[in-house]
Amino acid sequence: MGIEIRETFQVQAPIDAVWQFVLDPRQVVICMPGAALDQVVDDHTFLGNVRVKLGAITASYKGKVQLTHVDHEGHTMQMLAEGRETGGGMAKGTMSSRLRALSPAQTEVVAEATVDLTGRLMQVGRGMIQGVAHQLFQQFIASVKQRLETPEAAVGEGGLSPAAAQTRIAEPQAIRALPLIFGALWSAILGFFRRLFGRRDIRL
Numbered sequence: 001m002g003i004e005i006r007e008t009f010q011v012q013a014p015i016d017a018v019w020q021f022v023l024d025p026r027q028v029v030i031c032m033p034g035a036a037l038d039q040v041v042d043d044h045t046f047l048g049n050v051r052v053k054l055g056a057i058t059a060s061y062k063g064k065v066q067l068t069h070v071d072h073e074g075h076t077m078q079m080l081a082e083g084r085e086t087g088g089g090m091a092k093g094t095m096s097s098r099l100r101a102l103s104p105a106q107t108e109v110v111a112e113a114t115v116d117l118t119g120r121l122m123q124v125g126r127g128m129i130q131g132v133a134h135q136l137f138q139q140f141i142a143s144v145k146q147r148l149e150t151p152e153a154a155v156g157e158g159g160l161s162p163a164a165a166q167t168r169i170a171e172p173q174a175i176r177a178l179p180l181i182f183g184a185l186w187s188a189i190l191g192f193f194r195r196l197f198g199r200r201d202i203r204l
Helices: 015-022 025-031 120-124 126-149 162-167 177-197
Strands: 002-011 035-042 045-054 057-071 076-085 090-103 106-117
Touching: 002 126, 015 025, 015 090, 015 106, 015 126, 025 035, 025 045, 025 126, 057 090
Parallel strands: none
Antiparallel strands: 002 106, 035 045, 045 057, 057 076, 076 090, 090 106
C-alpha cells in the first residue's frame, strides 16, 4: 500500500540553523514520535527503529535511512528509508526536503514523502493511515519548531543538556495511534461538511 505525504511549514529561525538541524539525525529523531536512533554508520547512513501501537496491534520497524542527495547551497536533500517489521511486514519510502529563506529569521520547509507499507498496520486502511501520518507529522513539526525557536526547550526530561539529549540512544515509547485515529476521523468529517456546503470555517 502506497502512502503519499506533502507538508509545508515555517520555522522562526535562520535557514542555516534549520539546515544544520535537519542534517543531524541525533536531533531529528528526538522530534519523531516513537522513533529511536540505534547507530550512525557514517555521515549519510543511519540505523534506527520505530514502534507503533494501534489498539491491540503493536508494530515495530527496524531499518536504515540513507541520504541519497544533499545540496548544501540549494538547501535540498533526499533520503531513502527501509525497515522490516518484526511480524513480517515491510516499510520502504523516499523523502525530500527543501528549505527556503523567507527572511533572515524565518525559513520555509517543504517535505514530500512516498511510503510503501505491508504488514499488520494495513488492516486499518489507506485513508486512516494517511490521516494518522498527517497527525504524526504535525507532532513532529511542533517539536522541531519548539527546539529551533525556543533553544531552552532543547533540555530534555530529567534535566538533560542539549548535547546529552542529542547523543542519547534509547528505546522509544510506542506511538499511541488511537488518539491520532480520532483526530484523523474528525478531520475527515470536517472536510466532508466543508466540501458539502462549500465553506472552510465550519466548526462542529
